[in-house]
Amino acid sequence: MGSATSRLSGTGLKHCTLWKADRSPACRAVMMALDSMNLSITEVDINMDKGEHRTQEMINLNPLQTLPVFKDRELVICDSHAICTYLAGRYCDSGRLLPQDPGGRSIVDQHLHYNSSIIYPRFKAAAYPIIYESCNFVMPQQIADIDGTYSDLECMLYKRTWFGGSWATLSDIVFASTVSTLNVMVPIDKEKYPRLSSWLYRISDELYFVTANRKGLCEFSRRIDCSSVFDDTEFKCPRSSLARRGQQLKESNLEETR
Known part of the structure; x- marks a missing residue:
């Protein structure tokens, strides 16, 4: 499976917590960002069908009653794009996901604004x-x-392999969560949009896509097709990002061997 066979590892941030729902593309973007940086934090699953995102505890954290919600000690961030850039700026030194030069950073910011707006x-x-x-x-x-x-998006990929340039950045991670979800409802025409189709195929083979996006994408697809609510028996919270990655990679490998 290409990069999906890479060895799992993780830097534990025990002072950080993410409240999320896997079917949400915004939550999956943050989870992919975590996995791409090999960061492990406490993750708490929220059942939106039961209104758990509207409890007083969650309202105290985020009056907008949306997910994801991220907390780093006393800092609380409630927008997926802001969470991703914070994690990359605070805990990733390579500058690959979030370029440190103003020009490269502005391109990523431009893509994140396009996604959000x-x-x-x-x-x-x-x-x-x-x-x-x-x-x-x-x-x-x-x-x-x-x-x-x-x-x-097809135009944005003109003469580019990735949206940010020569390698995947937060632009690609954020787009991947939303575009893969749109593709469930309105499949991408491979003949009409060959660059976008190739990009989605390529990023879907990345380890962080396998561990952080596939499960929630399947859950969203089931919800769209059957209007089925989430099964509480699948909840295992709180747990670490590393534990989630290991479980999802294990399940993905089992599916491939069937």
């Missing part, structure tokens, strides 16, 4: 009626908007 709202407009309002299909306008997103 354009792609994610289009995801919500298409997915929320199905998840929360018993709608059985993606509306034509949402299909057109998502296709427009694919067109934009």
